Amino acid sequence: MMMTLPTLYSFRRCPYAMRARLGLYLAKQTVSLREIILKHKPDPMLQASPKGTVPVLILPNGEVIDESLAIMKWALAQHDPQNLLVSATNPKQEAANALIHYNDHSFKPWLDKYKYADRHPQHSQQYYRQQGEVFIAQLESLLNKHSQLLANTACIVDYAIYPFIRQFAHVDKAWFEQSPYPKVQTWLRNHLQSDDFIAIMQKYPTWLDSEQAFIFGQLK
Numbered sequence: 668m669m670m671t672l673p674t675l676y677s678f679r680r681c682p683y684a685m686r687a688r689l690g691l692y693l694a695k696q697t698v699s700l701r702e703i704i705l706k707h708k709p710d711p712m713l714q715a716s717p718k719g720t721v722p723v724l725i726l727p728n729g730e731v732i733d734e735s736l737a738i739m740k741w742a743l744a745q746h747d748p749q750n751l752l753v754s755a756t757n758p759k760q761e762a763a764n765a766l767i768h769y770n771d772h773s774f775k776p777w778l779d780k781y782k783y784a785d786r787h788p789q790h791s792q793q794y795y796r797q798q799g800e801v802f803i804a805q806l807e808s809l810l811n812k813h814s815q816l817l818a819n820t821a822c823i824v825d826y827a828i829y830p831f832i833r834q835f836a837h838v839d840k841a842w843f844e845q846s847p848y849p850k851v852q853t854w855l856r857n858h859l860q861s862d863d864f865i866a867i868m869q870k871y872p873t874w875l876d877s878e879q880a881f882i883f884g885q886l887k
């Protein structure tokens with residue numbers, strides 16, 4: 668019997684889309700991936716989610732999930748072989764939510780200004796970087812206690828956050844490599860060198876050009 672797969676609209680370099688692909692991959696969920704470009708969003712994606720951001724996941728029953736964290740949580744609720752979800756009964760749940768919330772609502776806006784400092788001439792690039800460093804320093808102090816953000820094993824928080832720290836590191840790699848955050852450097856490097864990350868960063872032709880979707884996911 669042919670199974671209808673969920674459809675994922677994705678953009679390879681978007682940290683939110685990376686987060687969603689990581690969630691789906693680690694949950695061993697298979698999806699039909701449509702790679703897009705942000706300047707030319709496909710109509711079926713905009714019909715499903717008029718706000719026009721990636722990632723967008725459309726389930727076979729028509730349900731649309733258009734927030735990256737919600738996609739991760741949906742995927743891991745289907746299957747969570749590495750126990751990555753932080754459950755409501757886990758005393759670390761509050762810390763987990765707070766970190767992701769800070770990442771998305773405070774760190775990310777500073778990261779965008781740091782990355783595109785020329786578009787924000789009110790302050791210097793260094794100023795924007797320093798605002799971002801508040802979060803990096805917080806991660807460094809957590810990683811001084813354990814090798815991952817909340818424990819010695821990774822959880823949803825690590826996967827939800829590292830694509831954004833990667834983007835921060837890539838703005839000025841030479842600066843990041845000599846910055847006073849050795850634990851963050853090691854944590855990030857290990858994730859970026861992992862098989863998971865390599866798998867979710869595979870390149871696909873865009874769906875608009877090829878009208879071709881690709882099966883994305885790992886075998887159960």
Ligand SMILES: N[C@@H](CCC(=O)N[C@@H](CS)C(=O)NCC(=O)O)C(=O)O
Nearest residue numbers: 681682683705720721722733734735
């Ligand atoms: N809160 C959303 C944010 C997603 C988001 O902002 N994605 C960016 C790409 S990294 C986007 O699609 N921007 C729309 C655009 O640039 O046109 C989520 O978590 O999924």
